[in-house]
Amino acid sequence: MNRKCLALLLILAGCSSVHWEKPGATRDSVDGDLRACTTAAQAVPIVPALRTSPTGTEVLPHPTDRDADRQLQEGERVQNCMRARGYTLRSG
DSSP: OOOOOOHHHHHHHSOOOOOEOOOOHHHHHHHHHHHHHHHHHHHSOOOOOOEEEETTEOOOOOHHHHHHHHHHHHHHHHHHHHHTOOOOOEEE
């Protein structure tokens, strides 16, 4: 999933009711799996994405950009983990 799609998903999650579903899963099992996936995602070191300056050289991102990179990378890891456990993300 590219960053723009993930950012849009995160924005939509704040504006609507988005939740994980899995046939036969209880609310407690969904919550437990989501906690486990979030914990695992946060345990992985963040790799700052290099940026290209106007002169064409690669530079490390500004510290505030690194926080955004961390959030995006963790979000992607959580989604991948939940999907690997058989969940789908639903709105409504």
